Amino acid sequence: ETGVTQTPRHLVMGMTNKKSLKCEQHLGHNAMYWYKQSAKKPLELMFVYSLEERVENNSVPSRFSPECPNSSHLFLHLHTLQPEDSALYLCASSQGREGYNEQFFGPGTRLTVL
Amino acid sequence: AQSVTQLGSHVSVSEGALVLLRCNYSSSVPPYLFWYVQYPNQGLQLLLKYTSAATLVKGINGFEAEFKKSETSFHLTKPSAHMSDAAEYFCAVRQTGANSKLTFGKGITLSVRP
Numbered sequence: 001e002t003g004v005t006q007t008p009r010h011l012v013m014g015m016t017n018k019k020s021l022k023c024e025q026h027l028g029h030n031a032m033y034w035y036k037q038s039a040k041k042p043l044e045l046m047f048v049y050s051l052e053e054r055v056e057n058n059s060v061p062s063r064f065s066p067e068c069p070n071s072s073h074l075f076l077h078l079h080t081l082q083p084e085d086s087a088l089y090l091c092a093s094s095q096g097r098e099g100y101n102e103q104f105f106g107p108g109t110r111l112t113v114l
Numbered sequence: 115a116q117s118v119t120q121l122g123s124h125v126s127v128s129e130g131a132l133v134l135l136r137c138n139y140s141s142s143v144p145p146y147l148f149w150y151v152q153y154p155n156q157g158l159q160l161l162l163k164y165t166s167a168a169t170l171v172k173g174i175n176g177f178e179a180e181f182k183k184s185e186t187s188f189h190l191t192k193p194s195a196h197m198s199d200a201a202e203y204f205c206a207v208r209q210t211g212a213n214s215k216l217t218f219g220k221g222i223t224l225s226v227r228p
Contacts, residue, residue: 004157040123043158043204043218055213090157099146099210100165105157 002026004106006091012112013081021076021109023091029104031097032074034066037088037108049074050097081113116141116207118219126225133177133192135222137205140186147188148206148216149179158204164188166210175199200226 004025013019025032034046048056049068063085065077074091088110092103117140127133139145146165150158162173169181175198179190188205205219 006157040220042118042220045215056215092158097213099208099212099214100163102148102160102163103216105150105159107155107157 004091004093004104006089006106006109008109009107010110010112012114013078014114015081015083017081018077018079020078021089021091021111023074023076023106025072025074025091025093025104025106027093027095027104029093029095030071031094031101032068032071033092033094033103034074034076035090035092037090043090046076048097055097078111081111083113086111086113116145116209116215116217118205118207118217120205120219120222122222123220124223124225126227127195128227129197130194133190133195133199133224135190135203135205135224137179137188137190137219138186139188139205139207141207141209143209143211144183146208146210147179147181148208149173149177149188149190150204150206150218151175152202152204152221154201161190161203195224195226197226197228200224 031050036044046060047066067075088108090108091106094101094103119138148163149161162171164181172178204221208216
């Protein structure tokens with residue numbers, strides 16, 4: 001595997017389910033990000049982890065719970081979601097968090113909440 | 115505060131024609147600027163970035179962009195469109211310094227007609 005991988009690629013869940021999204025980066029980076037991409041809206045930054053420590057949480061509802069067990073893996077745990085949470089969830093990583101550092105994106109998980 | 119404006123949501127060009135995708139930014143300090151491309155069912159891929167070196171930046175797949183401070187613009191161009199260029203394009207801005215946030219525009223969908 002190379003780059004940033006995400007599983008599953010597609011997920012359909014009911015509002016009472018609990019599921020998790022997984023992201024793995026194979027680039028040796030030390031920062032990881034979760035973004036939400038909804039149709040016709042700019043990408044919304046959800047969480048930022050740097051050196052496995054959460055450094056940013058952009059007013060995300062508590063039904064989204066991130067976890068970063070090591071510098072290569074990032075999870076997004078989901079529970080009691082709402083239909084408006086249906087979106088493409090993108091994971092990204094970078095080496096450092098300076099402004100010029102490029103973020104590398106995974107292919108995303110397409111989430112549908114019924 | 116920083117923001118990105120991508121006017122319009124859809125651009126259609128003929129194959130072989132010039133591609134021009136507009137991006138204007140707002141930033142209180144000199145920014146770093148990025149163009150990303152997203153093909154269907156894929157994550158975002160960096161096309162090019164401006165990091166205060168040359169104002170004309172060349173990227174992958176024949177794309178280039180010019181940073182114009184006086185116009186607060188960073189428009190993306192390609193002299194001759196190819197069918198494979200059909201995708202969604204995102205402009206993003208990030209301030210210099212550590213821990214700065216990457217702010218995206220809403221994106222523009224490029225269609226290429228045969």
